Amino acid sequence: MAKPYPAITPETAFFWTGGAQGRLRFQRCTACRTYVHPPQPRCTACLGETLEIVDVSGRATVATHTVNMHPWHPDFPPPYVIAIVEIEEAPYVRLTTRIIDCDPAEVTFGLPVRVVFEQQGPAYLPLFAPVRP
Amino acid sequence: MIRKFEDKVRITGIGQSRIGRRLGVDPVGLAIDACIAAMADAGLERADIDGLSSHPGPLTLNGYSGAGIADVERVLRVRPRWFNSGHEFGGQTGALVEAALAVAAGLARHVLVFRCTWESTAQQRQTPAAHGESATAGIEGDFQWMVPFGAFSPANWIALYANLHMHRYGTTREQLGAIAINARANAGRNPAAIFRDPLTMEDYLSARMISTPFGLYDCDVPCDGAVAVIVSAADAARDTRKRPVRIEAVGTRLVEPWSWNNGGLDQLVLARGAAQSLWKRTDLKPADVDVAELYDGFTFNCLSWLELLGFCPIGEGGRFVEGGSRIALDGELPLNTHGGQLSAGRLQGYTFLHEACVQLRGEGGNRQVESAEVAIVSTGGGAPGGAILLTRD
Numbered sequence: 260m261a262k263p264y265p266a267i268t269p270e271t272a273f274f275w276t277g278g279a280q281g282r283l284r285f286q287r288c289t290a291c292r293t294y295v296h297p298p299q300p301r302c303t304a305c306l307g308e309t310l311e312i313v314d315v316s317g318r319a320t321v322a323t324h325t326v327n328m329h330p331w332h333p334d335f336p337p338p339y340v341i342a343i344v345e346i347e348e349a350p351y352v353r354l355t356t357r358i359i360d361c362d363p364a365e366v367t368f369g370l371p372v373r374v375v376f377e378q379q380g381p382a383y384l385p386l387f388a389p390v391r392p
Numbered sequence: 393m394i395r396k397f398e399d400k401v402r403i404t405g406i407g408q409s410r411i412g413r414r415l416g417v418d419p420v421g422l423a424i425d426a427c428i429a430a431m432a433d434a435g436l437e438r439a440d441i442d443g444l445s446s447h448p449g450p451l452t453l454n455g456y457s458g459a460g461i462a463d464v465e466r467v468l469r470v471r472p473r474w475f476n477s478g479h480e481f482g483g484q485t486g487a488l489v490e491a492a493l494a495v496a497a498g499l500a501r502h503v504l505v506f507r508c509t510w511e512s513t514a515q516q517r518q519t520p521a522a523h524g525e526s527a528t529a530g531i532e533g534d535f536q537w538m539v540p541f542g543a544f545s546p547a548n549w550i551a552l553y554a555n556l557h558m559h560r561y562g563t564t565r566e567q568l569g570a571i572a573i574n575a576r577a578n579a580g581r582n583p584a585a586i587f588r589d590p591l592t593m594e595d596y597l598s599a600r601m602i603s604t605p606f607g608l609y610d611c612d613v614p615c616d617g618a619v620a621v622i623v624s625a626a627d628a629a630r631d632t633r634k635r636p637v638r639i640e641a642v643g644t645r646l647v648e649p650w651s652w653n654n655g656g657l658d659q660l661v662l663a664r665g666a667a668q669s670l671w672k673r674t675d676l677k678p679a680d681v682d683v684a685e686l687y688d689g690f691t692f693n694c695l696s697w698l699e700l701l702g703f704c705p706i707g708e709g710g711r712f713v714e715g716g717s718r719i720a721l722d723g724e725l726p727l728n729t730h731g732g733q734l735s736a737g738r739l740q741g742y743t744f745l746h747e748a749c750v751q752l753r754g755e756g757g758n759r760q761v762e763s764a765e766v767a768i769v770s771t772g773g774g775a776p777g778g779a780i781l782l783t784r785d
Contacts, residue, residue: 263540266530297537303649323559323657325551328601331544341543341603343552343653353653355538355549368559379540380530386541 262334264380270298273312278376278383283317285352286310294349317374319344319387322353326363340366344387360388396673397496402629402636402785404502404622405434406749411584411617411737412512419451419458419510419616424467426618427504434622435633436502441470441622443500445491447507447740448479455514458618464506474499482644482666483687483771483778484741489642491623501628507742508618515614538652546689546774547611549652551603554692556658558605560707565605567710568691569596571727572609572734574716575688579731581721581759586613587735610691615737619746629785636785637749640766643670643779652774659706660696663777666770667700670779678702681781682764683751684725685744687771688732697770698727701779726761741771745780752784 267275274296277284286295288302289309301308324342327335340358345351358366359375372387394400407429409422431441450460461477474494481490484507491503531539543549557563573596579585591609599608622632629636645665648655655661671677678701686701688694695709703725704712713719719727730736730747737743748767750756756764770779 264530265536265540266532271536297651323552323556325548325555325606326601326604327542327548328603329545329547332542335542335544339542341541341548341552343657355541355543355552355653357541357543368556382530382540384540 260333262332262379264382267381274298275382278378278385281376282314283374283385284312284314285346287313294346294352296352315346315348318347318390319354319372319374320347321358321366321368321370321372323368324358324366338363342366342387344372354385357386358388359386365389397493398639398641398673400496400626401492401623401639402626403639403749403782404624404629404632404634404636405430405436406746407431407433407620408584408746409618411586411615411739413586413613413615414512414516415616416513417616419508419618420463420467422510422616422618423459423464423506423508423620426508426620427464427468427506430504430620430622433634434624436622438468438470441502441504442473443491443494443503444470444472444475445487445494445503445505446477447484447487449477453514455509455511455614458508458510458616459506470504472500474503479775481778482642482646482776485745485769485771485780486644486778488621488623488745488780489644489778492639492642495623495625501625503623504620505623506618506620507740509738509740510616511614511738512616534651545603547606548603550660550690550692550774551606553657553660553696554605554690557692557696560658561710563695563710565597566593567714568605568610568695569593570713570716570719571688571691571694572596574713574719575728575732575734578721578729578759579735581757582730582736585731585736586615606690609734612689612733612738613735615739617737617739619739619742621745621749635753637752638783638785640676640781640783641670641673643667645669646776650776659700660693660773660777662775663697663770663773664700666777666779667697667702670781671702674781676766676781681725681766681768683729683748683761683767684727685729685748685767685769686727687741687744687773687777688728688734689738691734693773694728694732696773701768701770721759721761729756729759729761744769744771748782752782
Protein backbone atom coordinates (compact mmCIF):
# COMPACT_ATOMS: atom_id res chain seq x y z
CA MET A 260 0.00 0.00 0.00
CA ALA A 261 1.87 3.04 -1.27
CA LYS A 262 1.61 6.43 0.34
CA PRO A 263 -1.09 8.51 -1.30
CA TYR A 264 0.08 11.34 -3.49
CA PRO A 265 -1.66 14.21 -5.24
CA ALA A 266 -2.65 14.10 -8.88
CA ILE A 267 -0.33 16.41 -10.74
CA THR A 268 -2.06 18.46 -13.40
CA PRO A 269 -0.80 21.28 -15.62
CA GLU A 270 -2.48 23.66 -13.18
CA THR A 271 -0.87 22.28 -10.01
CA ALA A 272 2.52 21.00 -11.25
CA PHE A 273 4.43 24.15 -10.23
CA PHE A 274 3.25 23.70 -6.65
CA TRP A 275 3.75 19.97 -6.29
CA THR A 276 7.12 19.78 -8.06
CA GLY A 277 8.73 23.05 -6.92
CA GLY A 278 10.21 21.16 -3.99
CA ALA A 279 12.55 19.29 -6.35
CA GLN A 280 14.52 22.56 -6.42
CA GLY A 281 13.66 23.37 -2.81
CA ARG A 282 11.20 26.06 -3.86
CA LEU A 283 7.79 26.71 -2.32
CA ARG A 284 5.77 28.50 -4.96
CA PHE A 285 2.37 30.12 -5.20
CA GLN A 286 0.35 32.01 -7.75
CA ARG A 287 0.26 35.78 -7.29
CA CYS A 288 -1.86 38.30 -9.16
CA THR A 289 0.24 40.71 -11.21
CA ALA A 290 -2.42 43.41 -10.84
CA CYS A 291 -3.23 43.41 -7.11
CA ARG A 292 -0.44 41.12 -5.85
CA THR A 293 -2.85 38.86 -3.96
CA TYR A 294 -1.50 35.35 -3.45
CA VAL A 295 -3.89 32.67 -4.67
CA HIS A 296 -3.96 29.11 -3.39
CA PRO A 297 -5.07 26.47 -4.32
CA PRO A 298 -4.27 27.38 -7.94
CA GLN A 299 -7.09 29.13 -9.78
CA PRO A 300 -7.65 30.46 -13.31
CA ARG A 301 -8.05 34.05 -12.08
CA CYS A 302 -7.26 36.17 -9.07
CA THR A 303 -9.79 35.50 -6.30
CA ALA A 304 -9.58 39.13 -5.10
CA CYS A 305 -9.77 41.25 -8.30
CA LEU A 306 -10.52 38.58 -10.93
CA GLY A 307 -7.32 39.60 -12.69
CA GLU A 308 -6.41 37.24 -15.50
CA THR A 309 -2.65 37.21 -15.06
CA LEU A 310 -1.25 35.15 -12.25
CA GLU A 311 2.51 34.82 -11.99
CA ILE A 312 4.24 32.08 -10.05
CA VAL A 313 6.52 33.34 -7.31
CA ASP A 314 8.83 31.75 -4.74
CA VAL A 315 8.22 32.44 -1.08
CA SER A 316 10.67 32.14 1.79
CA GLY A 317 9.24 28.90 3.11
CA ARG A 318 8.74 30.42 6.53
CA ALA A 319 5.34 30.02 8.16
CA THR A 320 3.61 29.84 11.52
CA VAL A 321 1.42 27.14 13.02
CA ALA A 322 -2.20 28.37 13.12
CA THR A 323 -3.55 25.17 14.66
CA HIS A 324 -2.45 21.57 15.11
CA THR A 325 -3.53 18.10 16.18
CA VAL A 326 -1.59 14.99 17.14
CA ASN A 327 -2.91 12.11 15.10
CA MET A 328 -2.96 8.94 17.20
CA HIS A 329 -4.86 6.57 14.90
CA PRO A 330 -3.13 4.18 12.46
CA TRP A 331 -5.00 5.14 9.29
CA HIS A 332 -2.23 3.87 7.01
CA PRO A 333 0.73 1.48 7.54
CA ASP A 334 3.22 4.03 6.23
CA PHE A 335 1.99 6.72 8.63
CA PRO A 336 2.71 5.32 12.11
CA PRO A 337 1.24 7.48 14.87
CA PRO A 338 1.81 9.73 16.62
CA TYR A 339 2.44 12.55 14.18
CA VAL A 340 1.49 16.20 14.10
CA ILE A 341 -0.92 17.57 11.51
CA ALA A 342 -1.14 21.35 11.33
CA ILE A 343 -2.51 24.25 9.37
CA VAL A 344 0.28 26.73 8.74
CA GLU A 345 0.08 30.31 7.50
CA ILE A 346 2.69 31.47 4.98
CA GLU A 347 4.85 34.37 6.14
CA GLU A 348 4.39 36.49 3.01
CA ALA A 349 0.61 36.01 2.99
CA PRO A 350 -0.90 34.57 6.18
CA TYR A 351 -4.24 34.14 4.41
CA VAL A 352 -2.55 31.41 2.39
CA ARG A 353 -2.82 28.29 4.47
CA LEU A 354 -1.49 24.79 4.02
CA THR A 355 -2.64 21.68 5.83
CA THR A 356 0.60 19.82 6.42
CA ARG A 357 2.67 17.77 8.84
CA ILE A 358 5.15 19.15 11.38
CA ILE A 359 8.31 17.02 11.46
CA ASP A 360 11.73 16.87 13.14
CA CYS A 361 10.37 17.54 16.61
CA ASP A 362 8.57 16.01 19.55
CA PRO A 363 4.79 16.40 19.08
CA ALA A 364 4.62 18.19 22.44
CA GLU A 365 6.88 20.94 21.06
CA VAL A 366 4.27 22.11 18.58
CA THR A 367 2.36 25.15 19.82
CA PHE A 368 0.03 27.78 18.41
CA GLY A 369 2.09 30.42 16.59
CA LEU A 370 5.21 28.25 16.39
CA PRO A 371 7.58 29.50 13.66
CA VAL A 372 8.30 26.77 11.13
CA ARG A 373 10.13 26.41 7.82
CA VAL A 374 9.40 24.24 4.82
CA VAL A 375 11.08 20.86 4.34
CA PHE A 376 10.19 18.98 1.19
CA GLU A 377 9.57 15.25 1.13
CA GLN A 378 9.07 13.31 -2.08
CA GLN A 379 5.94 11.19 -2.18
CA GLY A 380 5.21 9.59 -5.54
CA PRO A 381 5.74 12.26 -8.19
CA ALA A 382 5.10 15.10 -5.74
CA TYR A 383 7.31 17.01 -3.33
CA LEU A 384 5.16 17.66 -0.28
CA PRO A 385 5.80 20.86 1.66
CA LEU A 386 6.19 19.63 5.24
CA PHE A 387 7.34 21.98 7.97
CA ALA A 388 9.83 21.82 10.85
CA PRO A 389 10.35 24.17 13.79
CA VAL A 390 12.82 27.01 13.18
CA ARG A 391 15.81 26.34 15.43
CA PRO A 392 17.89 29.27 16.63
CA MET B 393 -50.48 32.81 4.85
CA ILE B 394 -47.88 32.30 2.18
CA ARG B 395 -44.93 34.63 2.59
CA LYS B 396 -42.12 32.41 1.40
CA PHE B 397 -41.63 29.18 -0.49
CA GLU B 398 -41.35 27.18 2.73
CA ASP B 399 -45.02 27.98 3.46
CA LYS B 400 -46.12 26.09 0.35
CA VAL B 401 -44.88 22.70 1.50
CA ARG B 402 -45.18 20.24 4.38
CA ILE B 403 -43.29 17.18 5.51
CA THR B 404 -45.97 14.51 5.46
CA GLY B 405 -44.14 11.24 6.00
CA ILE B 406 -41.01 9.86 7.59
CA GLY B 407 -39.43 6.42 7.52
CA GLN B 408 -36.28 4.54 8.43
CA SER B 409 -34.87 1.21 7.43
CA ARG B 410 -33.19 -0.80 10.12
CA ILE B 411 -29.96 0.93 11.05
CA GLY B 412 -26.99 -1.02 12.31
CA ARG B 413 -23.40 -2.13 12.10
CA ARG B 414 -22.30 -4.53 9.35
CA LEU B 415 -25.80 -5.48 8.24
CA GLY B 416 -24.27 -7.13 5.17
CA VAL B 417 -27.28 -6.46 2.95
CA ASP B 418 -27.77 -4.68 -0.37
CA PRO B 419 -27.93 -1.00 0.59
CA VAL B 420 -30.41 -0.25 -2.18
CA GLY B 421 -32.79 -2.53 -0.30
CA LEU B 422 -32.35 -0.39 2.80
CA ALA B 423 -33.19 2.75 0.80
CA ILE B 424 -36.31 1.06 -0.55
CA ASP B 425 -37.29 -0.02 2.98
CA ALA B 426 -37.05 3.58 4.18
CA CYS B 427 -39.06 4.86 1.21
CA ILE B 428 -41.80 2.29 1.77
CA ALA B 429 -41.91 3.16 5.48
CA ALA B 430 -42.26 6.87 4.68
CA MET B 431 -45.05 6.24 2.17
CA ALA B 432 -46.90 4.06 4.67
CA ASP B 433 -46.44 6.72 7.35
CA ALA B 434 -47.96 9.36 5.09
CA GLY B 435 -50.67 7.07 3.79
CA LEU B 436 -49.48 7.56 0.23
CA GLU B 437 -49.18 5.02 -2.56
CA ARG B 438 -46.34 4.62 -5.00
CA ALA B 439 -48.55 6.24 -7.63
CA ASP B 440 -48.81 9.39 -5.51
CA ILE B 441 -45.06 9.95 -5.44
CA ASP B 442 -43.97 12.12 -8.36
CA GLY B 443 -40.55 13.33 -7.24
CA LEU B 444 -37.27 11.93 -5.89
CA SER B 445 -34.43 13.79 -4.23
CA SER B 446 -31.30 12.50 -2.54
CA HIS B 447 -27.81 13.19 -1.20
CA PRO B 448 -25.08 12.60 -2.41
CA GLY B 449 -25.57 10.57 -5.61
CA PRO B 450 -25.12 7.03 -6.95
CA LEU B 451 -24.06 4.07 -4.80
CA THR B 452 -20.32 4.09 -4.06
CA LEU B 453 -18.16 1.13 -3.07
CA ASN B 454 -16.64 2.98 -0.11
CA GLY B 455 -20.11 2.98 1.44
CA TYR B 456 -20.59 6.74 1.60
CA SER B 457 -23.62 6.45 -0.66
CA GLY B 458 -25.81 3.38 -0.52
CA ALA B 459 -28.25 4.40 -3.25
CA GLY B 460 -28.84 7.23 -5.68
CA ILE B 461 -31.88 8.21 -7.70
CA ALA B 462 -31.17 5.68 -10.45
CA ASP B 463 -30.59 2.86 -7.96
CA VAL B 464 -33.91 3.51 -6.22
CA GLU B 465 -35.95 4.28 -9.31
CA ARG B 466 -34.93 0.96 -10.93
CA VAL B 467 -36.87 -0.72 -8.13
CA LEU B 468 -39.48 1.79 -7.06
CA ARG B 469 -40.63 2.89 -10.55
CA VAL B 470 -42.44 6.05 -9.53
CA ARG B 471 -41.61 7.69 -12.87
CA PRO B 472 -40.86 11.03 -11.21
CA ARG B 473 -41.91 14.29 -12.81
CA TRP B 474 -38.89 15.83 -11.08
CA PHE B 475 -35.76 14.36 -9.55
CA ASN B 476 -32.43 15.52 -8.23
CA SER B 477 -29.40 14.38 -6.32
CA GLY B 478 -26.01 15.81 -5.46
CA HIS B 479 -23.87 17.24 -2.76
CA GLU B 480 -23.12 20.79 -3.84
CA PHE B 481 -25.83 22.32 -1.70
CA GLY B 482 -26.29 23.43 1.88
CA GLY B 483 -25.73 20.42 4.10
CA GLN B 484 -26.63 16.82 3.37
CA THR B 485 -30.25 17.86 3.93
CA GLY B 486 -29.89 20.29 1.04
CA ALA B 487 -31.71 17.54 -0.87
CA LEU B 488 -34.78 18.37 1.24
CA VAL B 489 -34.47 22.07 0.36
CA GLU B 490 -34.25 21.18 -3.33
CA ALA B 491 -37.37 19.03 -2.97
CA ALA B 492 -39.23 21.81 -1.17
CA LEU B 493 -38.29 24.27 -3.92
CA ALA B 494 -39.50 21.87 -6.60
CA VAL B 495 -42.81 21.30 -4.82
CA ALA B 496 -43.29 25.02 -4.17
CA ALA B 497 -42.63 25.67 -7.86
CA GLY B 498 -45.25 23.11 -8.89
CA LEU B 499 -42.87 20.59 -10.43
CA ALA B 500 -44.06 17.83 -8.12
CA ARG B 501 -46.70 17.16 -5.44
CA HIS B 502 -45.07 14.50 -3.27
CA VAL B 503 -41.29 14.13 -3.31
CA LEU B 504 -39.52 11.25 -1.60
CA VAL B 505 -36.26 12.52 -0.11
CA PHE B 506 -33.89 9.75 0.93
CA ARG B 507 -30.37 9.13 2.20
CA CYS B 508 -28.73 5.74 2.38
CA THR B 509 -25.30 4.75 3.64
CA TRP B 510 -23.51 1.41 4.06
CA GLU B 511 -20.11 2.47 5.37
CA SER B 512 -20.05 -0.19 8.06
CA THR B 513 -20.45 -3.10 5.68
CA ALA B 514 -18.24 -1.49 3.05
CA GLN B 515 -15.41 -1.12 5.59
CA GLN B 516 -15.76 -4.77 6.52
CA ARG B 517 -15.55 -5.78 2.87
CA GLN B 518 -12.41 -3.66 2.59
CA THR B 519 -13.57 -2.14 -0.63
CA PRO B 520 -11.44 0.79 -1.78
CA ALA B 521 -11.70 3.36 0.97
CA ALA B 522 -12.28 7.06 0.61
CA HIS B 523 -8.95 7.77 2.23
CA GLY B 524 -6.79 7.09 -0.78
CA GLU B 525 -5.31 4.06 0.95
CA SER B 526 -5.34 2.06 -2.22
CA ALA B 527 -4.74 4.97 -4.52
CA THR B 528 -3.05 3.84 -7.67
CA ALA B 529 -3.67 7.26 -9.16
CA GLY B 530 -3.09 10.64 -7.63
CA ILE B 531 -5.69 12.22 -5.40
CA GLU B 532 -7.74 14.99 -6.97
CA GLY B 533 -9.90 17.81 -5.69
CA ASP B 534 -10.01 19.06 -2.11
CA PHE B 535 -8.56 15.90 -0.61
CA GLN B 536 -5.20 16.34 -2.40
CA TRP B 537 -4.42 19.21 0.00
CA MET B 538 -4.85 17.02 3.09
CA VAL B 539 -4.66 13.27 2.55
CA PRO B 540 -1.07 12.97 1.17
CA PHE B 541 0.18 14.70 4.33
CA GLY B 542 -1.36 12.08 6.60
CA ALA B 543 -4.52 14.06 7.34
CA PHE B 544 -6.65 11.11 6.29
CA SER B 545 -9.89 11.69 8.12
CA PRO B 546 -12.40 14.36 9.04
CA ALA B 547 -11.35 13.39 12.58
CA ASN B 548 -8.03 15.11 11.80
CA TRP B 549 -9.51 18.04 9.90
CA ILE B 550 -12.07 18.90 12.56
CA ALA B 551 -9.69 18.20 15.47
CA LEU B 552 -7.67 21.15 14.13
CA TYR B 553 -10.63 23.48 14.79
CA ALA B 554 -11.48 21.91 18.13
CA ASN B 555 -7.92 22.32 19.36
CA LEU B 556 -7.85 26.01 18.43
CA HIS B 557 -11.26 26.53 20.06
CA MET B 558 -9.87 25.07 23.28
CA HIS B 559 -6.81 27.29 23.05
CA ARG B 560 -8.77 30.49 22.40
CA TYR B 561 -11.80 30.00 24.62
CA GLY B 562 -10.72 27.55 27.29
CA THR B 563 -13.03 24.80 26.08
CA THR B 564 -12.26 21.49 27.78
CA ARG B 565 -12.46 17.82 26.91
CA GLU B 566 -15.00 17.39 29.70
CA GLN B 567 -17.23 19.93 27.95
CA LEU B 568 -16.98 18.08 24.63
CA GLY B 569 -17.64 14.92 26.60
CA ALA B 570 -20.93 16.32 27.87
CA ILE B 571 -22.19 16.22 24.28
CA ALA B 572 -21.19 12.57 23.84
CA ILE B 573 -22.63 11.53 27.20
CA ASN B 574 -25.91 13.36 26.52
CA ALA B 575 -26.21 11.65 23.14
CA ARG B 576 -25.68 8.25 24.72
CA ALA B 577 -28.24 8.90 27.44
CA ASN B 578 -30.82 9.78 24.77
CA ALA B 579 -29.85 6.75 22.67
CA GLY B 580 -30.82 4.62 25.65
CA ARG B 581 -34.41 5.73 24.98
CA ASN B 582 -34.21 5.12 21.23
CA PRO B 583 -34.65 1.46 20.24
CA ALA B 584 -33.20 2.21 16.79
CA ALA B 585 -29.92 3.61 18.16
CA ILE B 586 -26.74 1.57 17.78
CA PHE B 587 -24.94 2.17 21.09
CA ARG B 588 -27.36 2.36 24.02
CA ASP B 589 -25.37 1.47 27.13
CA PRO B 590 -24.72 4.45 29.39
CA LEU B 591 -21.44 6.30 28.88
CA THR B 592 -19.68 7.89 31.85
CA MET B 593 -17.23 10.77 31.85
CA GLU B 594 -14.59 8.29 32.94
CA ASP B 595 -15.35 6.09 29.91
CA TYR B 596 -15.18 9.14 27.69
CA LEU B 597 -11.88 10.45 29.05
CA SER B 598 -10.15 7.07 29.16
CA ALA B 599 -11.03 5.99 25.61
CA ARG B 600 -8.15 5.78 23.16
CA MET B 601 -7.24 9.00 21.41
CA ILE B 602 -7.89 9.39 17.69
CA SER B 603 -6.59 12.88 16.92
CA THR B 604 -6.09 15.30 19.82
CA PRO B 605 -8.36 16.51 21.36
CA PHE B 606 -10.66 13.82 19.96
CA GLY B 607 -10.90 10.42 21.55
CA LEU B 608 -12.99 7.53 20.33
CA TYR B 609 -16.25 8.86 21.79
CA ASP B 610 -15.87 12.23 20.10
CA CYS B 611 -16.35 10.43 16.77
CA ASP B 612 -19.63 9.22 15.31
CA VAL B 613 -20.39 5.64 14.31
CA PRO B 614 -20.24 4.35 10.73
CA CYS B 615 -23.37 2.36 10.01
CA ASP B 616 -25.67 0.90 7.38
CA GLY B 617 -29.15 2.28 6.98
CA ALA B 618 -31.48 4.68 5.25
CA VAL B 619 -33.93 7.44 6.08
CA ALA B 620 -36.68 8.85 3.87
CA VAL B 621 -39.01 11.80 4.30
CA ILE B 622 -41.80 13.01 2.03
CA VAL B 623 -42.16 16.65 1.08
CA SER B 624 -45.68 17.44 -0.15
CA ALA B 625 -47.53 20.46 -1.44
CA ALA B 626 -49.35 22.16 1.46
CA ASP B 627 -52.77 21.54 -0.10
CA ALA B 628 -51.93 17.90 -0.83
CA ALA B 629 -50.83 17.47 2.78
CA ARG B 630 -54.48 17.66 3.88
CA ASP B 631 -55.00 14.13 2.58
CA THR B 632 -52.10 12.47 4.32
CA ARG B 633 -52.38 10.33 7.41
CA LYS B 634 -50.20 12.07 9.98
CA ARG B 635 -50.03 15.58 11.32
CA PRO B 636 -47.75 17.41 8.87
CA VAL B 637 -44.62 19.29 9.84
CA ARG B 638 -44.00 22.80 8.53
CA ILE B 639 -40.69 24.07 7.20
CA GLU B 640 -40.34 27.49 8.79
CA ALA B 641 -37.01 28.48 7.27
CA VAL B 642 -33.95 27.11 5.52
CA GLY B 643 -30.35 28.29 5.79
CA THR B 644 -28.43 27.85 2.56
CA ARG B 645 -25.80 30.53 2.32
CA LEU B 646 -22.11 29.94 1.60
CA VAL B 647 -19.92 32.78 2.88
CA GLU B 648 -16.49 31.18 2.93
CA PRO B 649 -14.42 29.73 0.10
CA TRP B 650 -15.09 26.01 -0.24
CA SER B 651 -12.11 24.55 1.61
CA TRP B 652 -11.31 22.92 4.93
CA ASN B 653 -8.67 25.43 6.05
CA ASN B 654 -10.32 28.83 5.65
CA GLY B 655 -12.23 31.11 7.98
CA GLY B 656 -11.41 31.59 11.63
CA LEU B 657 -10.30 27.97 12.09
CA ASP B 658 -11.93 27.90 15.54
CA GLN B 659 -15.37 26.96 14.19
CA LEU B 660 -16.66 24.33 11.85
CA VAL B 661 -15.92 25.76 8.41
CA LEU B 662 -18.63 26.39 5.80
CA ALA B 663 -21.41 26.42 8.39
CA ARG B 664 -21.58 30.08 9.40
CA GLY B 665 -23.47 31.20 6.29
CA ALA B 666 -26.16 28.56 6.70
CA ALA B 667 -26.65 29.48 10.36
CA GLN B 668 -26.92 33.20 9.71
CA SER B 669 -29.15 33.01 6.65
CA LEU B 670 -31.64 30.74 8.42
CA TRP B 671 -32.62 33.41 10.95
CA LYS B 672 -33.11 35.99 8.18
CA ARG B 673 -36.03 33.96 6.84
CA THR B 674 -38.08 33.81 10.02
CA ASP B 675 -39.32 35.91 12.92
CA LEU B 676 -38.51 33.09 15.31
CA LYS B 677 -35.38 33.35 17.45
CA PRO B 678 -33.04 30.78 18.97
CA ALA B 679 -34.93 31.18 22.26
CA ASP B 680 -38.07 29.87 20.53
CA VAL B 681 -36.47 26.52 19.71
CA ASP B 682 -37.81 23.63 21.80
CA VAL B 683 -35.55 20.88 20.50
CA ALA B 684 -32.21 20.98 18.66
CA GLU B 685 -30.98 18.22 16.37
CA LEU B 686 -27.49 19.43 15.49
CA TYR B 687 -24.98 17.53 13.40
CA ASP B 688 -22.49 15.68 15.57
CA GLY B 689 -20.16 13.85 13.23
CA PHE B 690 -17.78 14.86 16.01
CA THR B 691 -18.67 16.40 19.36
CA PHE B 692 -17.10 19.64 18.24
CA ASN B 693 -19.39 19.96 15.20
CA CYS B 694 -22.32 20.10 17.56
CA LEU B 695 -20.67 22.62 19.87
CA SER B 696 -19.80 24.84 16.93
CA TRP B 697 -23.34 24.68 15.56
CA LEU B 698 -24.66 25.77 18.98
CA GLU B 699 -22.47 28.86 18.76
CA LEU B 700 -22.98 29.61 15.07
CA LEU B 701 -26.76 29.28 15.36
CA GLY B 702 -26.77 31.75 18.24
CA PHE B 703 -27.79 29.49 21.11
CA CYS B 704 -24.82 30.94 22.98
CA PRO B 705 -22.13 33.50 22.17
CA ILE B 706 -19.10 32.47 20.10
CA GLY B 707 -16.62 30.78 22.40
CA GLU B 708 -19.22 29.94 25.05
CA GLY B 709 -20.32 26.56 23.69
CA GLY B 710 -18.22 24.63 26.16
CA ARG B 711 -19.73 26.37 29.15
CA PHE B 712 -23.20 26.06 27.56
CA VAL B 713 -23.06 22.25 27.46
CA GLU B 714 -20.96 21.73 30.58
CA GLY B 715 -22.45 19.23 32.99
CA GLY B 716 -25.10 18.32 30.43
CA SER B 717 -28.19 19.52 32.31
CA ARG B 718 -29.03 22.33 29.86
CA ILE B 719 -28.99 19.97 26.85
CA ALA B 720 -30.70 17.01 28.52
CA LEU B 721 -34.20 15.88 27.58
CA ASP B 722 -35.64 17.94 30.42
CA GLY B 723 -33.21 20.85 29.97
CA GLU B 724 -33.77 24.24 28.39
CA LEU B 725 -32.48 23.04 24.99
CA PRO B 726 -32.87 19.27 24.57
CA LEU B 727 -30.13 18.25 22.14
CA ASN B 728 -29.91 15.26 19.79
CA THR B 729 -32.81 13.50 21.42
CA HIS B 730 -32.37 10.26 19.43
CA GLY B 731 -28.71 9.87 20.35
CA GLY B 732 -27.16 11.81 17.48
CA GLN B 733 -24.73 10.22 15.09
CA LEU B 734 -22.41 9.70 18.04
CA SER B 735 -24.64 6.93 19.40
CA ALA B 736 -27.38 6.28 16.84
CA GLY B 737 -25.18 6.03 13.73
CA ARG B 738 -23.83 8.22 10.97
CA LEU B 739 -26.70 8.64 8.58
CA GLN B 740 -25.26 11.86 7.21
CA GLY B 741 -27.67 14.16 8.98
CA TYR B 742 -30.92 12.43 8.05
CA THR B 743 -31.67 10.92 11.46
CA PHE B 744 -31.66 14.49 12.82
CA LEU B 745 -34.35 15.41 10.31
CA HIS B 746 -36.31 12.24 11.12
CA GLU B 747 -36.06 12.85 14.87
CA ALA B 748 -37.12 16.50 14.58
CA CYS B 749 -40.32 15.33 12.86
CA VAL B 750 -40.86 12.61 15.50
CA GLN B 751 -40.59 15.23 18.24
CA LEU B 752 -42.87 17.78 16.52
CA ARG B 753 -45.50 15.07 15.98
CA GLY B 754 -45.31 14.10 19.64
CA GLU B 755 -44.27 10.55 18.79
CA GLY B 756 -41.08 10.47 20.85
CA GLY B 757 -42.41 8.06 23.47
CA ASN B 758 -40.20 8.07 26.55
CA ARG B 759 -37.81 10.54 24.92
CA GLN B 760 -40.55 13.01 23.92
CA VAL B 761 -39.78 16.64 24.68
CA GLU B 762 -42.85 18.13 26.28
CA SER B 763 -44.92 20.35 23.94
CA ALA B 764 -42.21 20.55 21.28
CA GLU B 765 -43.38 23.07 18.68
CA VAL B 766 -40.16 24.33 17.10
CA ALA B 767 -37.20 22.15 16.13
CA ILE B 768 -33.94 22.99 14.45
CA VAL B 769 -31.87 20.64 12.30
CA SER B 770 -28.33 21.30 11.12
CA THR B 771 -26.19 19.15 8.88
CA GLY B 772 -22.69 19.27 7.53
CA GLY B 773 -20.04 21.86 8.03
CA GLY B 774 -16.65 21.14 6.54
CA ALA B 775 -18.48 20.20 3.44
CA PRO B 776 -20.99 23.07 3.25
CA GLY B 777 -23.49 23.12 6.07
CA GLY B 778 -27.23 23.56 6.02
CA ALA B 779 -29.82 24.42 8.63
CA ILE B 780 -33.59 23.89 8.68
CA LEU B 781 -36.12 25.21 11.15
CA LEU B 782 -39.26 23.08 11.50
CA THR B 783 -42.51 23.73 13.32
CA ARG B 784 -45.62 21.83 14.27
CA ASP B 785 -48.37 22.52 11.72
